[in-house]
Amino acid sequence: MNPLLQKFNTPPFSSIKETDYKPAIKEAIALAKADIEAITKNAEKPNFSNTIEALDAAGEKLGRITSIFFNLNSAETNKEIQTIAKEISPWLSEFKNDMMLNEALFDRVKNVYEQRNNLNLSTEQQMLLEKNYKSFSRNGANLAENKKAELREIDTELAKLSLQFGENVLAETNSFEMHLTNENDLDGLPDNAKEAAREIAKQRDKDGWIITLDYPSYIPFMTYAKNRDLRKKLSIAFGKKGFQNNEFNNEEIVLNIVKLRHKRANLLGYKSHAHFVLEERMAETPDKVFSFLHDLLEKAKPAAEEEFLKLETYAKKLDNIDKLQKWDSAFYAEKLKKELFNLDQEALKPYFKLENVIDGVFTVSEKLFGLQFEEINSIDVYHKDVKTYNVTDKDGQFVSYLYADFHPRSGKRNGAWMTSYKSQEIKNNVNERPQVSIVCNFTKPTASKPSLLTFNEVTTLFHEFGHALHGMLANTTYKSLSGTSVYWDFVELPSQVLENWCYEKEALELFAKHYETGETIPIEYIEKIKESASFNEGMQTLRQLSFGLLDMRWHTHEAPDTINNVKLFEKEAFATTQLYPDVEENCMSTAFSHIFQGGYSAGYYSYKWAEVLDADAFEYFQEKGIFNKEVADKFKTHVLSKGGTEKPMDLYKRFRGQEPKPEALLKRAGLLK
Template sequence: MNQNPLLQPFNTPFQSVPFDQIRQEDYREAIIQAIETARQEIAAISNNPETPTFDNTLVTREEAGRQLAVASEAFFNLNSAETSDYLQEVAEEISPLLAAFSNDINLDEALFARVKHVYEQADRTGFSTEMQRLLDKSYKHFTRNGALLSEADKQTLRQIDQELSGLTVKFSQNVLQETNAYSMHIEDEAGLEGLPASIVAQARAEAETRSLTGWVFTLQFPSYVPFLKYAANRERRKELYLASAQKAFKDNAYNNEAIIKKIVSLRDQRARLLGFASHAAFVLEERMAGTPDAVTGFLNDLLEKARPFAHQDVASLQPLAARDGLTELMPYDHAYYAEKLREEKYDYSEEALKPYFPLQQVLQAAFAAAGKLYGLSFSERTDIPTYHEEVTVYEVLEEGRHKALLYTDWHPRKGKRAGAWMTSFKGQYRNADGEHRPHISIVCNFSRPTGDTPSLLTFNEVTTLFHEFGHALHGMLADTRYESLSGTNVYWDFVELPSQFMENFCYQKEFLATFAHHYKTGELLPEAQIDKIVASANFMEGYQTLRQLAFGLLDMAYHTGGLAEQDTIEHFEKEITRSAQLYPALPHTAQSPSFSHIFAGGYSAGYYSYKWSEVLDADAFAYFKETGIFNPETAALFKTLLSKGGTEDPMDLYVAFRGRKPEVNALLQRAGLN
């Protein structure tokens, strides 16, 4: 009997992944074997001699491959949060295998024939909304992934998908390699001028881990962002900025330029093979926005509204720069002078606020908000296995009943990719065995504790925690029958609504007053300071909006056929983003080679969704402010929206919550762009 723990029933609390029993080598074996098991399960459906029905085809298909899903979720989450050279090699090997298996299902003629029969012949009078949704989405999934293609075209599609799966993994690995490879070693204390003591201590600790004297700064966010914000040494700021802007864009083995061109070309070929004008047209058919024209119109409309405010933001920094003798601001100057202006205008610095936002205190505040809004409580569990000693697991309860598991992983490590994200080890669903509750994870890169000082968050990191917690709530509150429609399995331009919605609470005076206490003295952040945080909510909003819009426009240009064969990545990027450019473009820099969201994540032709969802979240939170930010009736309506996942059209869900469609005015008003 195979003793691979990933292939056995999990004898753990809530059947959580037994990370303490799994060796790295187990993942490869488990996934390869689980693929074969899933093939047999699919074959049993395809070869079923009985007349196709919703239950023996759609529901059985929903159940097939669960072992593979759990093993691969565990593996790819580990590869993002705690990878190794071995795991990266395994990822390169198994990604094409998984792509091939996915193609085998999508192009299985007998399976599609059964789905098509149910789709066309079934009596839907007794179908629930969720059953209708599963059937419609299942049929569309097959047709959108090649079921109607000729045999020759199906073979081409297989080749494209296998190649794409390997390229996206390689892109991500190159970015991680480049992030880890760079460090800036400072030995002269004069090079630290302007940096807060906590950042200096963090840099000294980093140097000590490398057996160096002095201080070391890296491209990890807790090191990179504060340095650009506070370091008075302009040449050092430039050095660090350029290192980031040239990530995976240098003349070495980790350059992503050729990979970008290949990914873009293959995505375009795939879309055209399936009958779409572009990859963006293919993607957007299953989004609220609908079409590339609708997205570019949305982005350009916001660009026109925000550009004057963005130019005002940059102009407001000129007098401060002039005091230092600067006549022209560069991109590596923005964060430094913006922070100086914030301190001057609102009389506080992000660094001065950090003692009031220790990580655990902020987390408990997020838990408290979920309690008030949705009746959830969180209890730490020490008996749940984790993949790293820094991971903490909480059991989530609703009125005393088990609701979910929440894994939290807060600090940067060499094996963890940059950024912050929510993911899951197991989704929520109901079947003949009963209710299966989700196992959700939040992964971030917040500063580590140093000495007797706990991890202290910048206010921006406070909002990041609430953002990812919003995604986690979407997963934890899921209440559907079918896992493929559960939790965050929604239209991509709807998925950011729950996360961005939660950020709003960070700017509410009455809520801040409940948890912004100094970690040493217990003193509440003075009311005057809270007022300044609330007043500064729109600080540099024009600049930030243009930055987001530039990324959205770049994404759409790549995926609507804008990249010509002869274009260099640098030239293409700078041409596309010129309308949103606020500072001189620096030669030999480009963001695209490290733009993991669209080349290694799920945001291709979807980066616009951050701004699209901002319209939704601003409009939704305006409703909460009208009725009271913890109003139980309003919260109950929003909880219903969250719990339904992808079982209904997102606009229908929103209208059921709000009583009308969203209006852009709430966003413009909140952002001060009207």
Template sequence: MNPLLDQPFSTPFQTPPFSKFSTADFKPAIEKAIEEAKEEIKAIVDNTASPSFENTIEALTLSGEKLDRITSIFFNLNSAETNKEIQKTAQEVSPLLSEFSNDIVLNENLFSRIKSVYDHKESFNLNEEQQELLRKTFRRFTRNGANLSEEDKTTLREIDKKLSKLSLQFGENVLAETNDYQLHITNQADLAGLPDYAMDMAQQEAEKRGLEGWVFTLHMPSYLAFQKFADQRELREKLYKASGAKAFQDNERNNENIIKEIVSLRYQRAQLLGYKTHADFVLEERMAKSPQKVLDFLNDLLEQSIEFAKKDIQSLAEYAEKTDGIKELMPWDHAYYAEKVKKEQFDLSDEELKPYFELNAVLQGAFSIAQKLYDISFVPNQQIETYHPDVKVFEVKDSTNETIGIFYTDFFPREGKRAGAWMTNYRNGSKMNGVHKIPQISIVCNFTQPTKDKPSLLTFNELTTLFHEFGHALHGLLANTQYEALAGTQVSWDFVELPSQFMENYCYEPEALALFAKHYETGEVIPQALIDKIIAAAQFLEGYQMSRQISFGKLDMAWHAVEISDIEDVDAYEIKAFEGTQVYPKVEGTNMSTAFSHIFQGGYSSGYYSYKWAEVLDADAFDYFKQNGIFDKATANKFKTLLTSGGTVDPMVLYKNFRGREPQQDALLKRVGIKS
């Protein structure tokens, strides 16, 4: 029997038995699971009893569980441990999954039963969570074509098939471009300025590739180290341009036509469903509600930050000219001179901080903070299988020592892993009919690897990234809902970043840092003087950072919130979208959109603004903690309720229940130094 179909898995906590299956098992397992799920749907449709919440809505949400498990494993591997065979399988199964999804939402008889329950909901005595599941189920069908004609349903199916394949191809192209590039250095003089860890890492990369000397890549730990510290400006420029040219070159991996096709299909899909644009369709179910509100939000923040951004870059430009005679500051100079000015202005550098942020100690610190806030603990479990030796597993236990979740960590870059950092799941939590299916949550990152001589020491940015993803993980691990479909991060996309960005605040708090920020050699707790510098430097270049994030949000909206006509030139369109937000000159041969995986491969289309939106929420929320104490139990209990509720309650209601009012921008603007 196919091991993927032998469910529930006979493993600790029903975790995936990675060693038992191979890539070849996935396609037949997915095909079989689709057939089984179709039978479950047929049983709902053929039920002769009157439609009820239990025999229709609940039965639907519980259907396809085996398929969900298999696909979660498969697509997680496609992101974190992919290869040509997995990518080929992804291209083959994605249209099948898209078609099956459409088979459900376009099933007239099934929708008829759902509509009957929805129309008679007052007679079913539903609790709050059941009401929300009913509302979301009904909206899922109406928003995805249940009311379309047969001809339009066929068109919708074709669009969704094409989109699923194009999205995969976009990501594969970006990953291939990232993996293939190398900056091979054989002259040691070209390494001037680089710290030992960066040279060690580059030497190991060269050895791995069978080369002499040093190799730098487009993977973030390698790329950022070079951009921050390498004195050779020409080589920084070369690496920057290589990164900016990903999937924008004249080869088979160029993503320009893929972008045009994706945005055109998304626009057609929205029109077919009765929406003006793709953004109108997406935002209807978000806190923001409309493209205009998003644009007003972004433009308001831009207006308040752009002058600060210009001053930030002007100060760097003056420093670069004074110290090195640089006449025009360029993007490949940014990280280099920012590091130097930060060191000079605040007497602070990543190299000074890194010894205090040893990866394992940081992770234990994150665990300690979660324990103080939410009364949970993390216990290593080496019996649970993983897909790679780098992956570690922890049981998450509550105050009664009951296991409430499984937590995977995967921290280092490798060829089969896409860039960036993310939280994902192998199963969301649920509590149905007295059975507690505990969540299985993973965070995947690309941090600086240990070398022969040193453990993994994190930059401050990597530290906040770990806490960010851990915040997402807590959202999933603390789930306390009846239904998996409403658990953890199954919330509005412009609300989902609140728990993650909220956790980043603890990286600046002396009381929290004292728990884990200890020198990896001496055990000395990070000195207060360094913490003071971290806090003082927190506002450094924040005007620039804010305008940069806003520019990405505006680019996303430019692709998705307008009536799409024929776009001839992706680069020219991007330049226009960036107008008013850019503080550096345009670099020919580089393009953001062609590697903008968040919106063309991930789930952030029409949603990139949510990072800034959630920053307003997180600053306002943490300000409340600061007023009461960053580990105050009563405040933490209220925030824990927000986390455990998942998508069972409207996010604005959840926030107001926690804070006592709607969020306000002041705390964020003060935090970044734009308001006093």
């Protein structure tokens, strides 16, 4: 019996074997095809219910099985899963194309779409109809047969390339280790980072200490290790992922992805991949995105250059360093920050024990949105580290299940993300509640200490939890409009806005308690956290803008087949934002997973775009009080629960009473003179 093909509520992780996936996905594709056929063979005239709603409900089994599979491919992968991913990705591309290029199906959708003005539809129904019609037209339904065949080939190839890209980055991350046997090489490193490095060495049956390219190992070394040569070695290793002369090189893959995306956009009648993508975003056009990025660049660059000069002068004064390099950045920034604000990140860590921070984000969510969280052991998990929670509202009604997976391991990609195993929807008059998951890579507990988070990790947890709230508080009729199914440049608003609570005394005092003494974080630390929040914000902004501009340059290029050198192209794209000398053996694009593996192509700007929204939204909370029920209810009602049922700007204005203004962001970042 294949557990994936049985009826299940939460994923039956422990009973799934790798060999179950392919037959289950094959069977689920057949079931989804039968759903589609039932719609196209329906003898009744096409209407909203028998076509659009039926389409939203189609392929449910396939959606659930693939969400389990691809989530595991990110969080708990192995060679077998990676091989299966390569085999099934073309099947899924083919199924999607079969559906999107199914003329009988599109005819029915088009028929309903053409009568939309006479159907008396709700706003949400209109949105669903428009989304369905557009997804057909944007996926080639209006193309001639030979062009449809070409589109299928492109999509199959893109699916393969993007998987390969991600596997190569993971392989490069896992294959590097810096094995140190002289304790002096760890000079400057905090004790817990040393202990973690020793534990990695032990796990690998080696003496001494091992530093890896996983963030909890990499970042402390780059921030605190005094040995400049070793920082350089580690930094270069990090920067050349996918850019080495080996089997994991991603240069050709990058060029092929960019060419194929451009070709696909042209085929569908768009000038570039960015024009295609942005049609379905708040930003609407590449011109608007470029003007948004350049406008911020103009305001941030003078501050960034000033900050860089200060840092360089400081490094010169301290250690006689003539030219500040990328591997000096975190090290001297941390020292300067400590000097300016008398704030030591290591001194903060004892106040941020992981369990306390989890309680903190739960308490903040309770005070704002009335949610209660209870840890449970009654649902299945895919790894012993995963925690599960039952989430209820203030009346004790079930809201969602939450999975949380906090620590790095070899089968898990770097970074942090939110995902879901089941979306919320109203089905047969029952409000089916979601199953949401957050995945992070935080410092592990050691033999002598619990998991103590850096302040950066604290904001990361709040960030991912903001996404989780968007998923958990969803309250829409249709699953394809539920939760985080919103325009990509709106999706970061809930996550980024929640980070603001990490800087507020009223919120920090709820959970920032010393793990040994229970003492609440001292008020002077809170003041310093707040004061230092805009430290080097010009440089940070420039860095984010450089990534956004690189992404846009790749995806607006009018003749990508003429690009033959990834590194050269990237250098030109970075020209206006560059502060540090270029490192010849490093390349950003070959490990830029957000745009070549994730869904951020022509969309990386949305982090900054959402920052404008989040700063403006949080200003409203500050005006009324950060736990003000009225503002929180408005945010929940008009943003968190509404998903993609309306245009984002309409939802935002309903919450805020006005369009967002960039001044709030510039003020918060200290970039308004």
